[in-house]
Amino acid sequence: MRSVVSIVAILALSAGILPAGASSPDDKNIDQQSIDLLEARANQAAPREQCFLYAELLHQMTEFSLREYAAGDVEKASGLLKRIQTLAHKIHLSVGDDNKRLKNAEILLRHTTFRLNEMLHNSAFEDRPLVQETLAQVSQAQTEAMLQVFRK
Amino acid sequence: MRSIVRLVPIAVLLLGLSPLEAQKEKREPLTEAQIEQIREAGIDPAERVALYTKFLDEHAEVIKGLTNRAKSPARSNRLDGELQDFTALMDELGDHLDVYSERKADIRKPLGPLAESAQRWLRILRALAGEPGFDLARKEAIESVDDLADEASRLLREQTNYFNEHKDEKGQERAEPK
Numbered sequence: 001m002r003s004v005v006s007i008v009a010i011l012a013l014s015a016g017i018l019p020a021g022a023s024s025p026d027d028k029n030i031d032q033q034s035i036d037l038l039e040a041r042a043n044q045a046a047p048r049e050q051c052f053l054y055a056e057l058l059h060q061m062t063e064f065s066l067r068e069y070a071a072g073d074v075e076k077a078s079g080l081l082k083r084i085q086t087l088a089h090k091i092h093l094s095v096g097d098d099n100k101r102l103k104n105a106e107i108l109l110r111h112t113t114f115r116l117n118e119m120l121h122n123s124a125f126e127d128r129p130l131v132q133e134t135l136a137q138v139s140q141a142q143t144e145a146m147l148q149v150f151r152k
Numbered sequence: 153m154r155s156i157v158r159l160v161p162i163a164v165l166l167l168g169l170s171p172l173e174a175q176k177e178k179r180e181p182l183t184e185a186q187i188e189q190i191r192e193a194g195i196d197p198a199e200r201v202a203l204y205t206k207f208l209d210e211h212a213e214v215i216k217g218l219t220n221r222a223k224s225p226a227r228s229n230r231l232d233g234e235l236q237d238f239t240a241l242m243d244e245l246g247d248h249l250d251v252y253s254e255r256k257a258d259i260r261k262p263l264g265p266l267a268e269s270a271q272r273w274l275r276i277l278r279a280l281a282g283e284p285g286f287d288l289a290r291k292e293a294i295e296s297v298d299d300l301a302d303e304a305s306r307l308l309r310e311q312t313n314y315f316n317e318h319k320d321e322k323g324q325e326r327a328e329p330k
Binding site for chain 2: 043
């Protein structure tokens, strides 16, 4: 019997039926290409899906910005932060009350604000205003998503 | 041991067949160029409704063109696919309208042309005589156009009243929390 269970479990795992081990959302191998792909997907998604996808995109861009900043490419990191601000506005426009993915979006946004806060404390003095402004906009989007979750 | 022998082929069959079935059923009603236009419209509700109306118009014209062609299995097959795509697009648009309506997005501008177009699409579909090869797809398409035409007209009325009462919200992409 044990062997039956093992075989079924192995087959199910190999087919991706069972979820892979939980990993931190920051563990993903994020690069410009994966961001561009996700952005294209979010832009063409159904309106109900867009809020979560933009939140995911915003999170990936934040992680990428953090990495570029740590690597010394301040210009690239700043460009990403400016795009994050535009995305925060898109999240504001797409927050709906219609699906459980809103909760996931809210969690992702909360985590992103935490990461931006880390960036704020670790960044050079002259770079802080942009990080602070971005953090404020993402926080606003997160608060809005959270209120919408409670409103349901 | 026997149970293992029985389980393995079943599991292998399930793993192997599911993607094939999915591939067979999955149709993409939009071309790559149309998808690109949707991407560019992004989050703009009015633009998206206008684009879907345009794409549906294009599908309707193809169906109209096929209506008068000589009957053949190829025509029948093509019509079946076109009608399925047409219905899938209308259902997608219907879902979008539900969301935009909940959000109180101002989509009055594209709703008028949509309501008019839906009546034209209905005429095109009714002019197409049913055949066994695509009759089910044709009936589903007619039902979807009916639903979409009703929804577009109802929404237009509701939005006209709403934005007359809430003039400060005209042109908004969603209702702001107050």
